[in-house]
Amino acid sequence: MTAPVPTAGAGRPWLSVLTVARGNRAGLIQTRDSLREQVGGGAWEWVVVDGGSTDGTVPWLSEQAADLPAVRWCSASDRGPYDGMNRAMDRARGVWLLFLNAGDRLAGPDTLARLAAVAATAPSAAGLLYGDALERLAGGAVVRKPARSHRTAVWGMFTHHQAMLYRHAVVAGLRYDLRFAIGADYAFTVQVLRRSGEPVRFAFPVCVFAPGGLSQRDPATGRADLQAIRREYLGLNPTVCAAIKGLQFLVFFLRRHFPALYAKGRFHTSVTTFRL
Template identity: 50%
Template sequence: MTMPPPLRLAILTVVRNDCAALADTYDSLRGQLSPDVVWMVADGASTDGTAEWLAAHAEVVAWWRSARDSGLYDAMNDALDAARRFGCSHALFLNAGDRLAAADGAARLAQAMARHPDCALLYGDALERQGDGRILLKRARSHRWASLGMFTHHQAMIYRIGALAGLRFDSAYRIAADYGFTLAVLDRGKAVRLRWPVCLFAPGGLSQRDAKAGRDEQAALRRRHFAHGAARTAAIAALQRVALAVRHHFPALYAKLRFRRPET
């Protein structure tokens, strides 16, 4: 009888010229790393001391590189390739500035991986830090609503590497390649929702700074993946614009509808 491969979680971080944010991510991983939970970092040739910080912390980073790349998703592909070489069974992308939501977050993820060893995707809720300093809980939507967009933060998704054969982030998409990647994974196996927050999301990323371009890329991916026609594409775009307008003009109402206070 063939024994299943051992479970090992790779936490993959991409960074460029943001050493302080990288150190913040590491702070949330402190005490959670082990032979079965490893941290890997792809640095895009930073000039702010990031490479020196990584060299000084080589004992806690299972793999890192500092080299020029073609952007975020190229670096994510490099990190994922490293996780494959290290024999990792699962991968979580936790970018610089993002944190695990709890001090026992890695242990809880390992338990979930053991309960669902054949799932292509595990995903959970996320905590979000607000501009006023509050941390609120943003619950995931069901993956069955993936045609409307990302159903949780990418940093709250755990991919089974065995389900990713031949699959890479398409760097032709500057903002939404993670959405296209996730849609492809959903076609390859079962997805299970975890009923607790996985990450504390650092706001201000590219998808928030250029939300319109992100929506346009998502629409293109939906047309390609779901063969959405013009009418359905326009309807989803209209819903997204309404949600964005509510968030911008009525932030208290949006927060009441979309967020909850953390449970812990």
């Protein structure tokens, strides 16, 4: 039986995969290869917003139409990755949006087909679909990182940003807040949750998260961003915010200094360990 595909209207893709990059042609190639491997999944498009790279990205992108007919791209200087995501949303035509950064990969060759099946049966009021992520550890192992419930959003992102699908109509008019260098995706998602009916959680991984992102390189700024977002977007009082920040610092300390113990509690390693 053929998996259901979302109805998107004549000439409109059901999904826009949005990728931002700057000076990372190698990462774009990895993401392109992952998209090229997809089997099924209906009509989708790949929108690439480059931040004015000078590493050969622009001529490489100009060659991609022959390989991926659904690719659309632009290149110009911007104010960082979240500015690029805003620009990507402006160009997207899909019913649903998936942000997949340069260097990130889909979890498997059937990922878009599985996502299409979820989107096709999602309630019309649902503005957010989310699942698990795969995370690459030191040494090459890739482990499954289960999503938490969206009801835990007060603590922060409940799954990787690259494991969320946003309904385009629900995010219309929303922007990534450029005041937050690391936490703008959290602020964006909190706003989507307010606009959305009951989100849909599904039980399979969406992406392989590329290591070395901003949140991993500068966790202190990330925690500060989340604090400000909790106060401004969620209206939490300073005492509650301070308590949450303290607990998050303990988690960060555990991950950095006792990675095996952290992995045991956060990852599914017993039966879902992958090597790519």
